[in-house]
Structures are given as structure tokens and as C-alpha cells.
Amino acid sequence: MMVAAQAGDRTAYRQLLDQLRDWLTRYYRRRLPADSLDDAVQDALVAIHSKRHTYDSGRPFGPWLAAIARYKWIDRLRTMRARPTEMLPEGDHGVPDALVTADAGSAVLSASVLADLLATLRPAQADAIRLVKLDGLSIEEAAAASGQSPALVKVNIHRALAKLMRLVEGFGDDD
Amino acid sequence: MTRLQRADDLVDSLVADLAPVRARRAWRDGALVLGLALVELTLVLTMSRPRPDMMVAMHGPMFWWKMASCLVLALIGGAAAVLAFDPAGAPRRWWTGLALVGAVAIAVLLGTSMDMPEGLAARLNWREGTLCAGLTLIYALPMALLLTWLARRAAPTRPRLVAWAAGLGSAGWGAFAFAWSCWHDDPLYVVIWYGGAVLLCAVLARVLLVRLIRW
Numbered sequence: 001m002m003v004a005a006q007a008g009d010r011t012a013y014r015q016l017l018d019q020l021r022d023w024l025t026r027y028y029r030r031r032l033p034a035d036s037l038d039d040a041v042q043d044a045l046v047a048i049h050s051k052r053h054t055y056d057s058g059r060p061f062g063p064w065l066a067a068i069a070r071y072k073w074i075d076r077l078r079t080m081r082a083r084p085t086e087m088l089p090e091g092d093h094g095v096p097d098a099l100v101t102a103d104a105g106s107a108v109l110s111a112s113v114l115a116d117l118l119a120t121l122r123p124a125q126a127d128a129i130r131l132v133k134l135d136g137l138s139i140e141e142a143a144a145a146s147g148q149s150p151a152l153v154k155v156n157i158h159r160a161l162a163k164l165m166r167l168v169e170g171f172g173d174d175d
Numbered sequence: 176m177t178r179l180q181r182a183d184d185l186v187d188s189l190v191a192d193l194a195p196v197r198a199r200r201a202w203r204d205g206a207l208v209l210g211l212a213l214v215e216l217t218l219v220l221t222m223s224r225p226r227p228d229m230m231v232a233m234h235g236p237m238f239w240w241k242m243a244s245c246l247v248l249a250l251i252g253g254a255a256a257v258l259a260f261d262p263a264g265a266p267r268r269w270w271t272g273l274a275l276v277g278a279v280a281i282a283v284l285l286g287t288s289m290d291m292p293e294g295l296a297a298r299l300n301w302r303e304g305t306l307c308a309g310l311t312l313i314y315a316l317p318m319a320l321l322l323t324w325l326a327r328r329a330a331p332t333r334p335r336l337v338a339w340a341a342g343l344g345s346a347g348w349g350a351f352a353f354a355w356s357c358w359h360d361d362p363l364y365v366v367i368w369y370g371g372a373v374l375l376c377a378v379l380a381r382v383l384l385v386r387l388i389r390w
Contacts, residue, residue, distance in 0.1 A: 006194035017186045042185050047390070049189045051330040053196035054262060063263035071262065071332040075389075 003057045015045055015047060022063070027069050036076060044072045074165075081161045124162035128153045196204060204257045204325050206253070211321050212249070212348055217381035219314070219352045226358040237360040247276050248373065252344025258321050259337045260329035278342075298361050304368040307357055309374035315349025319380065326388040332383045342380025346373040347370075 001019075019153035021041060028040040047068055055064050118126045126145070130155065131142035143150040232238040251272050258264045322341040331337045350369050359365065 006196050006198055007195065010190050010193050013193050014190045017189060021182060021186065029201065038181065042182065045185060045189060047330075049192070051390070054199045054260075054330040056198060056200065056261070059263070067262035067328065067332045069332075076250060108231070 002052065002055050002061055006052060006055070007054075013095050017048075020048060021045060023065070024069060029057065031073055032076060040072065043076070044069055047072055074106070077165060081165060117167065119162050121163060121168060122156075124148060124152075125163070127158045128156035129160045132157055177267055181379065199260075199329060204260060204329070205254070206317055208253050208257060208317075208318070210320060212253075215317055215348070216312070216352055220355060221251055223356045228358055232358070232360060237359060237362060237365075240362075241353065241354055241360060241365050243368070244276075245347050245354055248347030249262060249344055249351055250347075251276055252342075252347050253318075253322070254339055254344075255340035256344050257325070259340055260326055260331050262330045262332045264331075265364060266334075281370065296361050299367060300359070300364065301320045303359070304364060307353070307359065308372040308375070311350045311353050311369060312376055313349070313378075314353045315345040315372075315376050318345035318348045319376070323384055323387055325382070327390075330390060331388055334388050335381065337388060338381045338384035339377055340382065341380050341384060342377035343373065346376035346382070351377070 001012045001016040005016055024041045024044050025037065032040055043160060044103050048065070053168045055061065059120045062078075073170065121129065128142060128148065131137045131145055134140065136147065139153050142148075143153050146154065148151065200239075226232065255272075319341060322345060326337055326341065350373060352367075
């Protein structure tokens with residue numbers, strides 16, 4: 001279908017985009033907070049559209065698609081990291097909305113992945129992330145709770161997010 | 176507007192915007208890189224003055240070692256960059272090769288440099304050295320610009336890797352083109368000034384190129 005789309009076949013292209021939309025929704029549901037899902041899928045669809053000429057028909061389509069989806073995922077994580085530290089709004093369940101995933105299975109997976117990632121950080125960095133980004137405390141409250149100075153909490157959050165980003169970007173780099 | 180409607184609208188607009196495209200082929204990018212390299216080398220060989228002791232230098236091993244190191248660096252760096260333009264490209268093995276070539280080149284050059292009898296200042300000759308490094312960077316510029324343009328047209332999913340490879344590849348080619356008219360074969364001189372220019376070009380590419388090729 002992508003080869004037909006490269007030649008300008010709109011019918012084939014619509015079928016392809018419909019299928020890709022479903023695939024991308026599943027892909028990002030396991031990797032991003034629920035409120036980022038739609039934007040991520042749409043970003044990826046636009047990227048696939050604008051870079052469709054880079055698909056080589058002599059090679060399999062799956063790795064090409066997966067590489068673009070992964071690239072836009074990292075891009076979105078980077079954007080999320082760049083946002084200023086702020087209180088995350090909580091839903092009825094007492095969990096920040098930004099961390100709620102669409103279904104229980106994904107939530108368990110996200111929590112498991114998150115726990116693994118936090119375990120790679122230094123204790124002070126993990127505490128800073130847990131208190132501010134997960135429990136929703138302010139910098140000052142997190143400083144009081146953890147015994148760190150407010151400046152140190154900020155530094156630890158910054159370093160922790162940078163390390164997590166490196167880990168995520170490094171994932172799957174090997175051939 | 177619901178979530179589904181927005182997605183449908185996006186698909187509609189993308190389908191409406193569809194136009195035939197010519198699929199990218201890595202060999203076509205490679206041919207462009209090779210073409211520019213040959214044009215630049217031809218211009219350099221015809222327009223610049225060759226080193227006066229060329230015939231003598233060609234009988235010594237250091238001349239060939241210098242040229243071969245630059246050429247291998249250019250070939251591996253350029254090939255790694257072009258392969259990494261592909262979203263699903265697998266340039267890691269090229270990257271490893273590049274590191275090995277660089278390490279071996281520097282180790283051998285440093286090893287052979289121990290035998291030279293002259294003093295350090297005379298061997299480094301910083302006046303001419305900075306000129307050599309500067310000209311190497313200038314000679315690297317056309318290839319760096321071409322690789323940047325190709326990267327922007329493509330869809331590299333590992334921008335940092337592309338930037339390093341493009342920087343090293345274009346610097347390697349710049350050094351190779353310039354080396355024909357440079358009469359210095361002292362390994363220490365080559366390591367410091369050529370190596371410094373290559374390193375600087377790679378760092379500049381890493382800093383500047385990454386911003387330019389994100390998509």
C-alpha cells in the first residue's frame with residue numbers, strides 16, 4: 001500500500017492511514033500518558049506523510065514504521081521533559097491524570113516500566129521524581145519531605161529526567 | 176469535536192494532500208556524495224599548488240599513511256552517515272569501524288612519532304599547523320553542507336549518530352583533499368593539526384547539525 005501511496009494512489013493511502021492509525025494508537029497507549037495519546041498518533045501520521053518518500057520498497061515496511069513511531073515517541077518524551085515542573089492535576093482515583101493509562105493492563109505495564117526506570121536512578125534523584133512528578137508536591141514541599149534543599153530538588157529532577165531520557169533513547173539502538 | 180472526528184479529519188487532509196513522490200534510495204545519496212567528493216578533489220588538484228617534494232614524499236610510508244588514514248575516515252564516516260539517513264538504518268557496525276580506524280590511526284602515528292629527532296616546537300610548527308587545520312575545515316565545508324542537505328531530505332531517527340558520522344566523514348574528506356598540497360608528514364604534526372581539525376569539525380557537526388536535521 002505504501003508503494004501505491006508513493007505513486008499517488010489515494011484509495012490505497014487512505015486504507016494504509018486507517019490501519020496505521022490503529023497500530024499507532026496501540027503503540028503509544030503502552031508508552032505515553034492518556035492525554036498525550038491523540039497528539040502523538042497525529043504527529044506520527046503527519047511524520048509518515050511528510051517522510052513517505054524515505055520508504056524503500058525493496059525493504060520491509062515494519063521496521064521503517066517502527067523507527068518513525070519510536071522517533072516521534074522520543075520526541076514527545078523530550079517535549080514532556082521540557083515542560084516546567086508543575087502540579088499534576090489529579091483524577092477521582094487520587095492518581096495524577098497524566099499518568100493514567102486507558103486500560104488496567106497498560107497501567108500495570110506503565111507502573112512496572114516506571115519502577116524499573118526509577119530503580120536506575122540515585123536514591124535522591126528517584127525521591128525527587130517520585131515526590132514532585134508522581135505525588136504532585138511542589139518543589140518546596142518535596143524539599144521539606146526529602147531533606148534536600150529546593151535547589152537540589154530541582155537539580156536532581158533535571159539530572160534524573162536527563163538520565164531517563166538517555167535510557168529511553170538508548171533503548172533498541174543495537175542492531 | 177470528538178477525538179475520532181479529529182483523527183478522521185487529519186486522515187482526510189493527508190489523503191487530499193497526497194502527491195506522487197520519488198522514493199529515496201541510499202545509493203542515489205551515495206552517488207551524490209561521491210560526485211561532490213570527486214569534483215572537489217579535481218578542483219583542489221588542478222587549482223592549488225601541489226607540495227614541491229611530492230615525488231620524494233611518495234616514496235616514504237608516512238605520506239601514504241596520512242593519505243590512507245584520511246581517506247578511510249572519509250569513506251567510513253560518509254557511508255555511516257548515508258546509511259543512518261534511513262529511518263530503519265543500522266549504522267552501528269559502521270560506527271564501530273570508524274572508532275577502530277581512528278584508534279589504530281592515532282596509535283600508529285603516535286608510535287612512529289617517537290623516532291623523530293627534532294624538538295617539539297619545531298615539529299609542531301604551530302603557525303603552519305593552525306593554517307593546515309583551518310584549511311582542512313574549509314575543505315570539509317562542501318561535504319558537510321551536502322550531508323546536511325541530504326539528512327534534512329531524509330528521515331534520520333538517530334540525529335546524534337548522523338551528526339558525528341557526517342562531521343567525521345566530511346572532515347576526513349577535507350583532510351584528504353588538503354593533504355595533497357601539505358608538505359608536512361611528521362606523524363605528531365598530523366595527529367595534532369589534522370586530528371584537531373577532524374575533532375573540531377565532528378564536535379561542530381554534533382552541536383549544529385543535530386538541531387538542523389530534527390524533524
